[in-house]
Amino acid sequence: MSAREEILARVRKAVAGAGDVEIPRHYRADRQGGDLVELFAERVDDYRAIVHVVPAAEVPGKIDECLGERRMIVPDGFGREGGWHDVNTADGVVTNCAVAIAETGTIVLDHGPGQGTRAQTLVPDYHLCVVRADQIVPGVPEAVARLDPARPLTWISGPSATSDIELNRVEGVHGPRTLEVIIST
Amino acid sequence: MSATFLGMPGSFPENSREAVQNSQLRFNLRKATHTIRDKRASVVGELPDWQELRAAGKAIKDHTLRNLDRYLIQLEAAVTEAGGTVHWARDAAEANRIVTDLVKATGETEVVKVKSMATQEIELNQALAEHGITAYETDLAELIVQLGDDFPSHILVPAIHRNRSEIREIFLDKMPHVSADLTDDPPALTEAARLHLRERFLRSKVAISGANFMVAETGTLVVLESEGNGRMCLTLPETLISVVGIEKLLPSWRDLEVFLQLLPRSSTGERMNPYTSMWTGAVEGQEFHLVLLDNGRTDVLADEVGRQALRCIRCSACLNVCPVYERAGGHAYGSVYPGPIGAILTPQLRGMSSELDASLPFASSLCGACYEACPVAIDIPEVLVDLRAKAPHAAAEKAGMKVAGWILNDHERLARAQRAATRVRKLVPKRLPGPLSAWTDTRDLPEIPEESFRDWWERNERA
Ligand code: SF4
Numbered sequence: 001m002s003a004r005e006e007i008l009a010r011v012r013k014a015v016a017g018a019g020d021v022e023i024p025r026h027y028r029a030d031r032q033g034g035d036l037v038e039l040f041a042e043r044v045d046d047y048r049a050i051v052h053v054v055p056a057a058e059v060p061g062k063i064d065e066c067l068g069e070r071r072m073i074v075p076d077g078f079g080r081e082g083g084w085h086d087v088n089t090a091d092g093v094v095t096n097c098a099v100a101i102a103e104t105g106t107i108v109l110d111h112g113p114g115q116g117t118r119a120q121t122l123v124p125d126y127h128l129c130v131v132r133a134d135q136i137v138p139g140v141p142e143a144v145a146r147l148d149p150a151r152p153l154t155w156i157s158g159p160s161a162t163s164d165i166e167l168n169r170v171e172g173v174h175g176p177r178t179l180e181v182i183i184s185t
Numbered sequence: 186m187s188a189t190f191l192g193m194p195g196s197f198p199e200n201s202r203e204a205v206q207n208s209q210l211r212f213n214l215r216k217a218t219h220t221i222r223d224k225r226a227s228v229v230g231e232l233p234d235w236q237e238l239r240a241a242g243k244a245i246k247d248h249t250l251r252n253l254d255r256y257l258i259q260l261e262a263a264v265t266e267a268g269g270t271v272h273w274a275r276d277a278a279e280a281n282r283i284v285t286d287l288v289k290a291t292g293e294t295e296v297v298k299v300k301s302m303a304t305q306e307i308e309l310n311q312a313l314a315e316h317g318i319t320a321y322e323t324d325l326a327e328l329i330v331q332l333g334d335d336f337p338s339h340i341l342v343p344a345i346h347r348n349r350s351e352i353r354e355i356f357l358d359k360m361p362h363v364s365a366d367l368t369d370d371p372p373a374l375t376e377a378a379r380l381h382l383r384e385r386f387l388r389s390k391v392a393i394s395g396a397n398f399m400v401a402e403t404g405t406l407v408v409l410e411s412e413g414n415g416r417m418c419l420t421l422p423e424t425l426i427s428v429v430g431i432e433k434l435l436p437s438w439r440d441l442e443v444f445l446q447l448l449p450r451s452s453t454g455e456r457m458n459p460y461t462s463m464w465t466g467a468v469e470g471q472e473f474h475l476v477l478l479d480n481g482r483t484d485v486l487a488d489e490v491g492r493q494a495l496r497c498i499r500c501s502a503c504l505n506v507c508p509v510y511e512r513a514g515g516h517a518y519g520s521v522y523p524g525p526i527g528a529i530l531t532p533q534l535r536g537m538s539s540e541l542d543a544s545l546p547f548a549s550s551l552c553g554a555c556y557e558a559c560p561v562a563i564d565i566p567e568v569l570v571d572l573r574a575k576a577p578h579a580a581a582e583k584a585g586m587k588v589a590g591w592i593l594n595d596h597e598r599l600a601r602a603q604r605a606a607t608r609v610r611k612l613v614p615k616r617l618p619g620p621l622s623a624w625t626d627t628r629d630l631p632e633i634p635e636e637s638f639r640d641w642w643e644r645n646e647r648a
Contacts, residue, residue: 141442
């Protein structure tokens with residue numbers, strides 16, 4: 001018998017006669033509204049990321065200000081010219097996102113247009129992410145519902161961090177050490 | 186699992202006695218468990234629907250286990266459809282053989298690894314080494330453990346038994362390019378690890394990971410982490426091999442909404458861990474292999490009481506609240522799974538033929554704190570008592586006596602344990618654990634209020 005057949009047979013034998021269970025879903029989901037921008041900004045800030053809340057018209061100027069003289073990767077579809085291409089020598093990357101979660105201060109990238117490849121948002125030391133207010137959802141259930149599992153997804157909650165040495169939190173191990181977020185309202 | 190994981194042939198009580206005498210270890214453990222415990226309590230308290238999430242998490246896992254055959258087949262189809270290849274491994278040897286062959290086929294002799302308990306369980310690194318393949322751990326704590334030629338002591342913070350000056354010594358000794366003026370400041374040590382691994386990430390062609398979750402409906406794998414080493418391994422190499430226990434399955438995409446709330450808050454005490462990666466099949470041109478691992482899990486599944494241990498999402502909350510773990514440390518448990526979950530999982534996965542494994546169900550005062558903390562409501566005390574009844578009598582009794590003696594040295598602790606035990610007495614099983622009689626026969630027990638576990642037990646024994 002193949003390993004596959006044997007494992008499946010063992011599973012069937014192990015659970016034969018066991019009853020099934022109903023899944024109670026009485027937790028919060030499908031929430032609407034609320035001042036999500038403020039909550040999201042506060043929660044992102046809690047991770048020691050830098051946050052700006054800016055009216056949509058002022059976003060391009062704010063991006064310029066954040067980027068300064070950095071050699072930045074600007075992914076296809078971001079809607080800005082130029083940029084650096086080599087991930088190993090770039091100082092940073094600027095992206096959009098797919099969804100943002102207020103309650104947990106999380107940004108989710110699905111690596112679609114304007115969001116770069118997974119490596120582009122990982123290797124450079126600085127990540128600037130522009131989040132539109134209408135992309136912010138209240139919690140995890142609302143985010144999961146909006147995302148497409150067929151795409152690779154990267155959930156980001158603050159900069160890379162470790163607490164492995166005597167539980168001291170140190171920002172920046174292998175991912176970007178600085179995360180900056182512009183919320184466009 | 187090999188019974189020699191820690192080179193500790195002794196029983197849990199013997200191992201823990203050594204740990205209790207090591208004051209640095211006890212200090213580190215106490216600090217770690219209490220810090221994480223407090224953080225967890227505060228972020229769990231933030232969610233008004235925590236108990237509802239917990240109930241859903243428990244039920245989703247039970248439903249999955251009940252229908253595991255169907256969901257495994259669905260997962261296999263979805264991963265294959267998305268360009269991945271699925272392999273099945275009955276035991277550690279088979280899994281190691283599959284992974285070794287996959288690595289050999291790439292022609293590479295080095296692989297990078299993301300921290301994974303399943304690959305530790307099967308001792309994959311050693312198996313690869315026998316075939317001339319070097320596996321590099323990339324999680325900072327695992328790196329410290331690996332470079333120090335040592336074993337992990339905690340699920341979440343595996344190097345918690347090491348302090349900063351020991352870590353500095355290890356780095357100076359084992360990292361080729363590290364400068365002699367490296368300080369023992371955590372940011373400096375972290376920077377050294379970053380530089381040490383960066384080039385390796387960019388160069389490696391093969392990565393090996395585990396996964397926190399697999400979604401049957403979509404074929405998606407999920408890895409939660411903090412440092413970004415996971416993202417490096419999952420993203421950069423040309424070939425990715427994930428070794429995952431068959432119990433890590435969730436039926437539907439939607440189920441992640443429950444577990445992505447339960448796991449980070451229970452584990453690191455954060456609202457969300459810094460990075461979570463999800464991928465379905467072969468992504469961005471990468472070759473993807475999934476190795477589904479049984480290695481004793483179907484035996485656990487066959488046990489009506491013990492199968493709930495397969496709900497475990499390895500958050501380590503039960504370790505951080507356990508008074509026995511806090512004193513004994515992770516190494517005493519002699520397996521990759523320490524603490525309360527280890528005490529019920531290890532003897533089930535590898536049987537109770539060794540003295541160590543037979544003594545593990547006694548590594549608890551049955552205070553019930555682990556059950557309260559567990560995000561998937563695993564009734565660890567219930568399984569412990571059930572396993573005690575099944576343990577080979579002579580060895581277990583001897584071991585049980587040792588643990589009893591050790592805990593009874595601390596009257597206050599015992600009283601607290603018993604008070605807590607009264608709250609979980611409805612969970613105490615029908616069968617009476619034989620070896621426990623030795624406790625009450627030979628020891629003078631302190632008075633305790635209300636009906637304690639001991640009172641309950643005595644009353645029921647007489648009845
Ligand atoms: S048994 Fe529960 S608390 Fe312990 S590690 Fe597993 S899921 Fe977490």
